[in-house]
Amino acid sequence: MMPPFSSDQPRTILIATSAASDLAALGDTLARYHYQLHAVSRGDAALAAAAGGDIALALLDVTLAGSASLELCQRLKRASGRVLPVFLLSAQPSEDERQRAVDAGAAAYLPLNFDAEHMAEKILLQLKAIAPAPIVAGTPTMASLEVNYHTILSGSPDSILLIQRGSSKVLDVNRSTRQLFGMTETELVQTDLPSLCPPLQPDGRDSRQVFDAYVERVMAGDMQVFELAMKHSSGRLMTCDLRMVPLNTPGYRLMHVRIIDLTARKLAAELRDGKNVLLEMIARGAPLRQTLERLVLLIEAQLDGGFCTVMLLNPDGVTVESAAGPSMPADYLAALNGLSIGPTAGSCGTAMHRKQTVVVGDILNDPLWASYREVALHYGLRACWSMPILLDQDTVLGSFAMYYKDVRSPTEDDRRLISAATHLAGIAIARTRREDELLRHREHLEELVSARTAELRQAKEDAEHVNEELSTALDNLSLTQEELVRRDKLAALGALVAGVAHELNTPIGNSLMMAGSMSERTAELRRDMEGGLRRSVLEAYLNEAASADEVVLRNLKRAAALVDSFKRIAVDSAGSQRSRFVLGDLIAELLQSLQADVRRHGLDLIEDVEHWLEMDSYPGPLTQALSNLIDNSLVHGFDHARRSDGAITIIAHDGGNGEIAITVSDNGAGIPAANLARIYDPFFTTRLGSGGSGLGLYITHNIVTGVLGGHIEVSSLEGKGASFTMRLPKVAPR
Known part of the structure; x- marks a missing residue:
């Protein structure tokens, strides 16, 4: 319940x-x-x-x-x-x-x-969802229950034997066992189990030794089920699974043996595998006769004493030719070559004529074989079933036949088998015919190609002449292109040098001017000392010297900072440390260091980062690039007035295809459309004279496209803010 x-x-x-x-x-x-x-x-x-x-x-x-x-x-x-x-x-x-x-x-x-x-x-x-079965007083348990073994054995649908351990003598069998071996109970109980096997197993080992070895392993607890080749009373071999369980009774050593005939299953597996091999041969373009002989041998292995042939209908549509029959007498196959199909032309000729299956269970007494009966009986053939091989409903390719040396009719399994064989033969023959047709078309095409060769040769000569002219023009174009590239490089270098010179000129010029002024003032002080130096003059000189020192020191620091930023322009991975890191941790550390500066500008710093994204890259350059983008927003996006709703947002997520997308955006002043094309140029800045060098985005671009192996995109609307997106590979190039 x-x-x-x-x-x-x-x-x-x-x-x-x-x-x-x-x-x-x-x-x-x-x-x-x-x-x-x-x-x-x-x-x-x-x-x-x-x-x-x-x-x-x-x-x-x-x-x-x-x-x-x-x-x-x-x-x-x-x-x-x-x-x-x-x-x-x-x-x-x-x-x-x-x-x-x-x-x-x-x-x-x-x-x-x-x-x-x-x-x-x-x-x-x-879980106590069900209760265990109660033990009722007076009800026998299985341990105490005694039953009649013979009664159970007789009623079992499986093939079961009871044998004596040691002698392997058969003591009892059931009806299924008698049917399996085609023997009576009296015959079976007068033998032992190894005698129901062929003398040798398929691998050449002695059957009795193999069985005794299996019994020893069963008794040792090593196994209970094993495979053994056994023999029907007709001599037909069977592949069987034996499950053995030892039975111990007072005074007897017995073995319970259950036998399962695996022959049909084995044959089905061999047929399936054989079909696959044949289809591979057909796809590979193996010779037709080789393929058909392989097919015939595969089907014969499924039969009990049968032989198979494949006949082909010649292109004339009337006569036949033997294509395969490796187990049939060669003289018999030769006698079939050139015979005509017709309404009474044996099994194969009649099947091709009627375009339907013809079954002759007794060649001796069937009128279809009247003209060929003596030849068939000479070779001991008594039954023949033939099925036509059709390309389509009206086109006959040949026939597949099964022969037997005794009178018999096909079972349903036989009909399925010959149907499968005919289908495979049809595939192979049709493919060969299509290849022959392609060969004929190819030969025709070769003729057409030969006819066109002369025209193409002349065209080729004309094209070579034109090609020479084009080659000369291309050489000239290449020289021009190289010259333009060299000029572009020199122009870029000139612009960079000019920018460096321009940036350094102001602090160095200021320092030189102040140093010259103090030099003149010092000379005046020396002259005053010769006539007697007043305290007020000395104090004035010292005040001017202190002021000059401050100006010189400030300008030299500015020059040093500029030189340091110039050194970061040529970014490469040689001086950067590569490591595996979690992107969320790196961004968190960066934002913590920048939080105070951002709040001083009255802005919010918003983070939307998939924290556990991992990268194998260069954390130092990546941090510098992010810092430059945030600094760019602070300096250029919010350089005029403080905004209550001003914010800088960092977003990082998996961009797919092995990339990570990192976006730094703000809702500040934005970038004028006219400036978008120049933002990555060195020394380009809209804050000239306000402390900006114009190298921040130039260095960032070099880091992203060089060291980190990615690319950077920008979008902006003036007055609406700017957004920079870096698309970086998770594993940076080495």
Whole structure:
């Protein structure tokens, strides 16, 4: 009886495993008891699910449970906040691991490849959703129950034998066993099990020795199921699975043997694999006769004493030719060549004439074989079934035939087999014919190509003449291009040198002017000393010297700062340290250092960063680039008046394709459209004379496109703010 459903109890069963499993059957069984299954593949996901509080029981793969102490088992219990039973699942159970599971507090230790019904029962019993079966007084247990073995054996649908261990003598069999071997019970109980096998197994080993070795392994507990070649009373070989269970009774040593005939399954697998090989041969363009002979041998391996042939209908549509029949007499196949198809032309000729399957179960008495009966009987052929090979409903390619040396009719399996063989033969023949057609077209094309060769040769000569002229022009163009590139480089270098000279000229000129002035003042002081120096004159000189020192020192510091910024123009990775880092940590440290300066301008600093993005790059240059962009916003975006709503925003997210997109934007003054094309030029600034050198964005551009291996984009509307986006690879180029 199912206990009443309670909605306030956890109703989710958590299963955490990295192995791919089909959990549909388990989920269906648990659903009948109002439980649902929640599957995860990582330990952190399992902890998050347990913390949700709706987990009634957890199934945990030991590969996710942590180290030798299986600590995730305890962590799941603590995360749940309630009593949480945990079943540990192992792909390779061992006693050592079982003990560690007990020490970790697991409620059960079970194999990972569990049976869904068995696992559902254990879960429901653990959660008391079902009650165990009660033990009723007076009811026998299986341990005390005695039954008639022969009665059970007789009623089993499986083939079962009871043998004596040691002698392997057959003591009892059931009806299925008699049918399997085609023998009576009296015949079977007068033999031993190895005698039901061929003398040698397919690998050449003695069957009796192989069986005795398997029995020893079964008794040692090493195995219970093994494969053995056995023999039907007709001599037909069978591939069988034997499952053996030892039975110990007072005074007897017995073995329970269950036999499963795998022959049909093996043949089906060989047919499937053979079809794949044939299709590969066809796709590869193997010779037609080789392909058809491989097909015939494949089908013959599926038959019980049958032989196969493939006949082709010649292009005249009347006569036939033998294409394959490796197991048939060569003289018989030769006798078929050139025969005509017709309404009474044996099995193959009639099938091609009628365009339908023809079954002759007794060649001796069938009128279709009247003209060929003596030839067939000479080679011992008594039955022949033939199916036409059709390209389409009206086009016959040939026929596929099965021969037997006894009178018989096809079974449904035989009909399916000949149909599959005919289909494969049709594919191979059709492909060969298409290739022949392509060959004929190719030969025709070669004639056309030859006819066009003379015209093309003349055209080629004309084209070579034109090409010479174009080559000369191209050489001249290349020289001109190289000269233009050299001029552009010189112009860029000249602009850079001019900019450096312009920036340094002011502080150096101021220093020179002040030094010259103090030199003249010093000469005057010397002259005054010869006539007697007054205290007021000396004090005036010292005041002027102090003022001059301050001016010179300030201008020299300015020059030094400019030189330092010039040194950062040629940014490369040689002097930068490369490392793996978390982008969120780097940006957090940068913003902390800039927070005071941003607040001093009365602005908000907004961060929207996917914190755990990882990069293998150069943190120093990246920090410098970000700092330059923020400084650019402070200096140029908010250089006029303080705004109550002014803000600088940094956004970083995964841009896909192995890139990270970092955007620095503001809602300040923006960049005039006329200046957008020049913002990355060295020494270009709109704050000339206000302390800006015009190198910030130039250096940033060099860092992004050079060291960091990315690119930078800008968008701006005047009065609406500016936005710079750096798209950087997660792994910087080396």
